[in-house]
Amino acid sequence: MAAVGGPDRGAGLSADLAALLAGPVVPAARGLLGCLLHAGGVTVRLTEVEAYAGVGADPASHAHRGQTPRNEVMFGPPGHLYVYFTYGMHWCANVVCGPAGEAAAVLLRAGEVVAGETLARQRRPGARAARELARGPARLTTVLGIDGGANGAYLLDPAGPIHLRPPTTATGRIRSGPRVGVANGHDTQWRFWLDGEPTVTPYRRHVPRRRAG
DNA sequence: AGTAGGATAATCT
DNA sequence: GATTATCCTACTG
Numbered sequence: 001m002a003a004v005g006g007p008d009r010g011a012g013l014s015a016d017l018a019a020l021l022a023g024p025v026v027p028a029a030r031g032l033l034g035c036l037l038h039a040g041g042v043t044v045r046l047t048e049v050e051a052y053a054g055v056g057a058d059p060a061s062h063a064h065r066g067q068t069p070r071n072e073v074m075f076g077p078p079g080h081l082y083v084y085f086t087y088g089m090h091w092c093a094n095v096v097c098g099p100a101g102e103a104a105a106v107l108l109r110a111g112e113v114v115a116g117e118t119l120a121r122q123r124r125p126g127a128r129a130a131r132e133l134a135r136g137p138a139r140l141t142t143v144l145g146i147d148g149g150a151n152g153a154y155l156l157d158p159a160g161p162i163h164l165r166p167p168t169t170a171t172g173r174i175r176s177g178p179r180v181g182v183a184n185g186h187d188t189q190w191r192f193w194l195d196g197e198p199t200v201t202p203y204r205r206h207v208p209r210r211r212a213g
Numbered sequence: 214a215g216t217a218g219g220a221t222a223a224t225c226t
Numbered sequence: 227g228a229t230t231a232t233c234c235t236a237c238t239g
Binding site: 069084088089209 | 220222223224
């Protein structure tokens, strides 16, 4: 799919962000690129995201088979954080999109640490280059100190402990491709990233894990 | 550079 | 009981 969209000049207002998140998930995902997510004393500029649709529409979505205790937040109003635990050790964070009742969300895959780098490095002792700090969905939550306790947090209150702000600088060109690591729906090119950003993760296809023994 | 395997537990069937 | 929207280490070249 060809890259679409030019530079987004001028920082939008928080009201614009709320309207964006209340709309369809794909434009919302694109609009989240370049936004600043602040949590735990660290600020990250989002460089890579993935869109997930609601019930029945997207086999890769956690909401595909309907509401469960885990994905409950996805069914609520937009602008909240959906956090889930996976692979026995990793937390991943999503921004809920669309009107309440429609369970769409945008997975935050990677970002650039723009503030609080000292704290970020303390949380990720193994990281060497700065670009590695929040390069990957579980790394991003680690750097921000996000875990299950942040599930459901409202992101559009600038005074909140975890909040999202519109871009302060022009965002670059947006590119798109297949989503990373999903078992189904890999034909849908719902991964979006900022062209040329070093913090974007390399694409990896889903590889089924064979059980031991 | 790229690939392979292990870690480790909530969630859903 | 199988699967998982991942990451790290170790190995090969």
